[in-house]
Amino acid sequence: MAALAKLKGQPTPAGQPHPANDQGQNTEGSARALLRFITCGSVDDGKSTLIGRILYEAGAVFDDQLTALDSDSRKFGTQGAAPDFALLVDGLSAEREQGITIDVAYRYFSTDQRSFIVADTPGHEQYTRNMATGASTADLAIILIDARKGLLPQTRRHSFIVSLVGVRHVVVAVNKMDLVGYDEAVFRQIEHDYRKAVAGLGFASIDFVPVSARDGENVTSLSALTPWYRGPALLPLLESVVVVAEAEVEAGFALPVQWVNRPDLDFRGFAGTVARGRLRVGDVVAALPSGRRSTIARILAPSGDVSQASAGQSVTVTLADEIDISRGDVIASVAHAPVVKQELRARLLWTGEAALREGGEFILKLATATANAQIVRLHHSVDIESYAEAPAESLAMNGIGLATLTLDRQLAVLDYARSRELGGFILIDRLSNQTVAFGFVETRRAQDKARSTAETGGAARAVLRLVGWRGAQERRAWFEAASWRLASCLFVAAAVALTTGQWALAAALGLSDTVLRPLLKGLHARLWARRAPPALYDGAGI
Amino acid sequence: MIQLSHLQKLEAEAIFIIREVAATCEKPVLLYSIGKDSAVLLHLAMKAFYPGKPPFPLLHVDTTWKFRDMIAFRDQTASRLGLDLIVHINEEGVRAGVSPFASGSRLHTDVMKTQGLKQALDKYGFDAAFGGARRDEEKSRAKERVFSLRSAQHRWDPKSQRPEPWRLFNTRKGPGESFRVFPLSNWTEKDVWDYIALENIPVVPLYFAAPRPVVRRNGAWIMRDDERMELLPGEQLETRMVRFRTLGCYPLTGAVESEAANLTDIIAEMRASRSSEREGRVIDHDGSGSMEQKKQEGYF
Numbered sequence: 001m002a003a004l005a006k007l008k009g010q011p012t013p014a015g016q017p018h019p020a021n022d023q024g025q026n027t028e029g030s031a032r033a034l035l036r037f038i039t040c041g042s043v044d045d046g047k048s049t050l051i052g053r054i055l056y057e058a059g060a061v062f063d064d065q066l067t068a069l070d071s072d073s074r075k076f077g078t079q080g081a082a083p084d085f086a087l088l089v090d091g092l093s094a095e096r097e098q099g100i101t102i103d104v105a106y107r108y109f110s111t112d113q114r115s116f117i118v119a120d121t122p123g124h125e126q127y128t129r130n131m132a133t134g135a136s137t138a139d140l141a142i143i144l145i146d147a148r149k150g151l152l153p154q155t156r157r158h159s160f161i162v163s164l165v166g167v168r169h170v171v172v173a174v175n176k177m178d179l180v181g182y183d184e185a186v187f188r189q190i191e192h193d194y195r196k197a198v199a200g201l202g203f204a205s206i207d208f209v210p211v212s213a214r215d216g217e218n219v220t221s222l223s224a225l226t227p228w229y230r231g232p233a234l235l236p237l238l239e240s241v242v243v244v245a246e247a248e249v250e251a252g253f254a255l256p257v258q259w260v261n262r263p264d265l266d267f268r269g270f271a272g273t274v275a276r277g278r279l280r281v282g283d284v285v286a287a288l289p290s291g292r293r294s295t296i297a298r299i300l301a302p303s304g305d306v307s308q309a310s311a312g313q314s315v316t317v318t319l320a321d322e323i324d325i326s327r328g329d330v331i332a333s334v335a336h337a338p339v340v341k342q343e344l345r346a347r348l349l350w351t352g353e354a355a356l357r358e359g360g361e362f363i364l365k366l367a368t369a370t371a372n373a374q375i376v377r378l379h380h381s382v383d384i385e386s387y388a389e390a391p392a393e394s395l396a397m398n399g400i401g402l403a404t405l406t407l408d409r410q411l412a413v414l415d416y417a418r419s420r421e422l423g424g425f426i427l428i429d430r431l432s433n434q435t436v437a438f439g440f441v442e443t444r445r446a447q448d449k450a451r452s453t454a455e456t457g458g459a460a461r462a463v464l465r466l467v468g469w470r471g472a473q474e475r476r477a478w479f480e481a482a483s484w485r486l487a488s489c490l491f492v493a494a495a496v497a498l499t500t501g502q503w504a505l506a507a508a509l510g511l512s513d514t515v516l517r518p519l520l521k522g523l524h525a526r527l528w529a530r531r532a533p534p535a536l537y538d539g540a541g542i
Numbered sequence: 543m544i545q546l547s548h549l550q551k552l553e554a555e556a557i558f559i560i561r562e563v564a565a566t567c568e569k570p571v572l573l574y575s576i577g578k579d580s581a582v583l584l585h586l587a588m589k590a591f592y593p594g595k596p597p598f599p600l601l602h603v604d605t606t607w608k609f610r611d612m613i614a615f616r617d618q619t620a621s622r623l624g625l626d627l628i629v630h631i632n633e634e635g636v637r638a639g640v641s642p643f644a645s646g647s648r649l650h651t652d653v654m655k656t657q658g659l660k661q662a663l664d665k666y667g668f669d670a671a672f673g674g675a676r677r678d679e680e681k682s683r684a685k686e687r688v689f690s691l692r693s694a695q696h697r698w699d700p701k702s703q704r705p706e707p708w709r710l711f712n713t714r715k716g717p718g719e720s721f722r723v724f725p726l727s728n729w730t731e732k733d734v735w736d737y738i739a740l741e742n743i744p745v746v747p748l749y750f751a752a753p754r755p756v757v758r759r760n761g762a763w764i765m766r767d768d769e770r771m772e773l774l775p776g777e778q779l780e781t782r783m784v785r786f787r788t789l790g791c792y793p794l795t796g797a798v799e800s801e802a803a804n805l806t807d808i809i810a811e812m813r814a815s816r817s818s819e820r821e822g823r824v825i826d827h828d829g830s831g832s833m834e835q836k837k838q839e840g841y842f
Contacts, residue, residue: 034548103703105684106677108730115548117728129705136707165707259561263594271590273558273709302553302589312546314557316592327565351705365710368565424708433714438707 035238038119038134040162041144042154046175050144050213051107051120054235057220058109103127104134113239128398129351132161132438136424139243140169142234143194147180147210151193157384157398159194163201164349164400164440166420169241170198171207173234177226178212184228200387205241209234252336253277253311254412254422256367257329261316269300269316270325272368275421276414277333278310279317287323288330288412289340294319328369330412330422338412338422344373344405345442347416348395352429352436356395356403362436364407366425372408373427379403402442416440489514549737553586556725558709559688560590560672563723564597566713567670570723573659574600574627576612577789578745579674579726581619582734585743586725587672588623599626601662601671605654606631607642607791609767615746628666632658642793643771650791660696663720670721678730688727694718732812739805749808751785751800762796787812 039047105120119134121127135141141162145155162170172194180186191208198206209218210226211234217223220235232240258272279285283296299306300316309315317331325331332338350356356375364373381392381401395401416423427437493510497503546554563570572587574580587596602616620627635653642650663671677684687703689711704712715721726734738745756763757777763784764771771793773779784797785808802811 034551103685103700106728107684108678108728133705133707258558259565259591261591261594263591267593269593271561273554300592302550302557312551312554314554314561314590363714365712368562420708424710426707426710426712428712428714433712433716435704435712438705 034115034117035140035241035243036117036119036138037140037142037238038121038131038138038162038167039142039144040121040131040135040158041175042146042149042152045144045146046213047144048120050142050173050175050211050219050234051118053213053216053219054118055107055109057216058111058235104130111235111239116238128157128161129349129435129438131158132165132349132351135162135165135167136420136438138162138165138167140171140238140241141167142171142173144173144175145190145194147174147176147186147190150190151197153384155194156197156387159198159201160382160384160387160400161349163198163203164347165438166416168202168204169243170203170205171209171234171237171241173213174208174210175213177210177217178215182210182217182223182225184226187229207231207237209237252333253279253283254330254332254338254414254419255279255315255317256369256421257325257327257331258368260326267318268322269298269318270331271314271316272331273314274309274311275330275367276311276419277336278308279315279333280308284334285319285331286334286337287325288332288338289410290324290329291340292323293334294321294323296320328367328411330367330369332412338414338419339443340410340412341443342407342410344407344411344413344439346403346405346425347440347442348401348403348427349438349440350395350397350399350401350436351438352434353397354429354436355397356399356401356437358393361430362427363430364405364425364427364439366411366413366439366441367422369411371411373405375403376406377404405439413441413443415443485514485517549733549740552726552729552733553589553737555709555728556583556586557590559711559723559725560587560596562711562713563670563672563721564591567721569666569668570598570670570672571601571628571663571666571668572596572598572672573674574602574616575674575789576602576608576616576619576746577674578734578738578749579676581743581745582729582737583672583674583726584619584623585741595623595625598672599628601628601630601666601668603655603658603662604629604631605650605658605791606636607650607654607793609746609748609765609789609792611748612746612789615744619744628662630658630662630665632661641770642791647794650794654791663696668720669715670723672723672725674726675724676726676729676731676734686724686727688724689713690722690724691715692720692722696720698722732809735805735809735812739809746789748786748789751783751803751807753781754784754797755779756782756784756797763799764795765792765797767792 039051041047103122107118107120109116109118119138121131121134141158143155143158143162145151159170172191174187174190177183177187187208187210194208195206209231210229211218212223213219217225218229218233220233222229222233231237254275254277255270255272256275257270259270261267261269261271279296279299281296281299284293285296286293296317297320298318299309301309301313306315319325319331330338348356356378358375358378361372361374364371378392378395379402380389381395381399382389384400389402392399392401412422414422423441423443425439425441426435427439428434429436489510492513493506496509497506500506572584574584584600587598591597600620604613616627632654635657638653639645640650640653645653659671662668675683675686677686685700685703687706689704689706690698691704692698694717706712713721729737737743754765756765757773757779758764759774759777763782765784766773766779782797782799783801785800785802786795786797789795800811802808
């Protein structure tokens with residue numbers, strides 16, 4: 001109330017136009033990048049206790065919630081008369097009774113440095129899919145390890161799933177240090193074991209913190225009980241982590257069409273969230289999978305008409321031409337467009353009760369598109385202990401493998417590493433309507449890449465880069481342009497032959513005319529695409 | 543690349559969810575409960591389909607005990623935006639004389655709100671209903687999906703919720719099943735007020751402090767909004783500067799003493815507050831699992 005009284009004494013800016021959102025947050029010093037993280041570990045590692053402790057220490061627990069916690073602790077708690085912080089996050093009755101986390105719980109808190117969304121995810125194997133769900137939108141994962149138990153199969157499994165869904169930063173919280181007497185040797189052994197276990201998973205950073213979630217040691221401030229530990233406490237570490245930017249997007253943009261907006265005969269807009277890149281009014285675009293082209297006429301953002309929009313924004317665009325586009329199609333730039341495929345190679349995380357089998361048919365949902373899919377081949381499964389690939393005929397729940405799926409229609413997709421939006425999908429069982437798998441598209445096969453570098457020389461590779469790989473939009477455009485040149489090159493050749501009589505020269509000129517101009521066009525497209533969004537693509541006089 | 547602010551990200555996410563429902567469900571409806579969260583939800587729905595109108599009506603399940611200011615605001619809002627508004631009252635409950643005073647908060651909420659909502663959804667055949675609930679409001683809501691599947695009997699099964707990786711929502715459902723959809727899942731109370739201020743969204747005047755007639759009952763300031771509320775022996779009607787952090791049935795909603803009469807003051811007061819917004823809600827305190835139980839029975 002004292003703070004309130006002080007505020008009241010000041011002239012209030014009420015009635016003034018509110019500053020733009022960005023500025024408003026900046027001036028308050030709260031525009032720190034949002035960090036989304038998940039906590040994962042095995043049953044009883046103390047995840048919920050840790051999150052409850054962080055929320056409590058960060059002041060995100062209100063007085064009336066603390067009062068409720070006191071009475072709940074006496075009823076369900078495992079800490080005697082002391083508050084059991086796990087009860088702050090375990091919201092379901094079944095969870096309180098059993099003292100375990102069943103479902104993902106999302107919590108929101110902020111410190112002076114940063115805002116956080118935390119997904120507290122279940123450790124039990126049966127609920128692994130819920131863990132993968134929490135991880136799918138996270139920037140960082142806290143992996144809990146019980147100091148007494150060391151690495152468990154679940155630790156390796158969780159680490160693998162976290163890397164599979166593309167989380168690049170890991171913080172290993174070695175919990176229950178109080179129960180091993182804050183012994184440095186125990187901590188170092190776990191650090192060593194963990195680094196060795198996840199060496200191949202490609203994390204950008206791995207940090208280790210010795211904590212006791214129950215007693216709050218090394219959670220918000222450094223503990224006197226671990227003088228041998230040189231790093232920051234857990235919360236300061238989370239505040240300071242710099243998230244590596246997603247592989248910087250090429251200039252290409254993609255807008256999966258979610259909803260065709262036709263309020264009247266005069267307006268036909270395509271609404272959706274920009275999946276990647278940036279679009280501008282006047283950009284030439286292709287509708288995928290049809291490949292039909294048009295130009296962006298208007299962009300409507302939540303704030304009104306805008307001249308450009310970029311990844312993450314929800315927009316409605318109108319096009320200059322009446323072309324057939326419906327929900328599930330992707331409006332994309334001509335360069336760096338997603339590839340159109342009717343057969344997908346993808347990693348699958350199986351979440352269904354019934355095991356995956358070859359030949360199974362499912363409904364596939366990718367971005368806003370839906371298709372019928374059949375699993376035609378399971379290439380291998382991935383062993384969760386050794387991360388090694390082994391031939392497999394089926395995948396049980398929580399199994400991970402690589403499969404080929406055929407679709408009943410063409411879809412525009414990207415490699416999952418390039419776009420979570422256009423590379424991540426789910427499979428749905430037709431009868432139960434349950435989500436039975438998470439899928440991660442692999443558009444370029446490892447052996448393809450190997451073969452192309454091995455078989456093609458430097459010059460050929462340069463040409464390939466220019467004309468695009470097989471099936472790529474660039475290559476299609478290139479062939480289109482080359483064939484279109486055919487008529488005029490024949491004319492050039494004929495004219496030269498008739499005037500000079502030298503057939504060889506005529507042929508050479510004609511041929512170079514066919515090849516050079518589209519090549520130059522392609523080169524231009526590449527160059528421009530690398531800089532500003534493509535301005536002029538067609539009709540550039542070739 | 544344009545860097546999106548925290549609020550712009552939440553806005554884009556909510557609009558995506560709203561459009562996804564319109565595109566995949568047969569007959570959606572927006573459950574409009576008149577409060578600040580509903581105001582934001584409605585504002586986002588208007589944006590999602592601009593320049594068109596949202597392709598679904600508003601539904602208000604009226605318990606007949608809402609503040610009079612709320613009802614007036616509701617009718618104004620629907621006519622201002624030119625939207626269809628369906629008001630449903632559980633007439634059986636009214637005939638049986640159910641009221642917060644005679645029946646207690648639990649029975650009143652169950653009959654007039656939960657049963658009333660189920661009746662309305664069944665009567666009109668809605669297969670998806672938007673709600674303004676947020677995960678930060680209450681523990682069992684923190685575990686709720688964005689697309690929450692309900693059985694033909696409207697039950698919620700917390701143990702078999704579908705995973706929602708990325709922003710991919712499995713919108714398939716069997717005959718009779720329906721969805722409760724929560725576009726504001728990831729918003730906090732602060733986000734809601736910041737957005738209201740930023741977008742200049744009209745809200746019910748009860749959120750702003752004013753002198754109002756209140757009595758102290760069970761440790762809360764209850765506003766006497768009409769004659770139906772009888773004073774108990776020893777109770778004294780007083781006029782105090784109060785406002786409401788959440789709005790529900792007036793006999794079940796505690797006011798807080800406050801001088802905050804505009805958005806800036808409300809946001810400042812919320813920052814300094816040491817209690818959660820649902821503290822004033824009587825129904826949340828019927829037992830620590832009570833919200834979860836009500837949700838399983840079909841409550842939002």
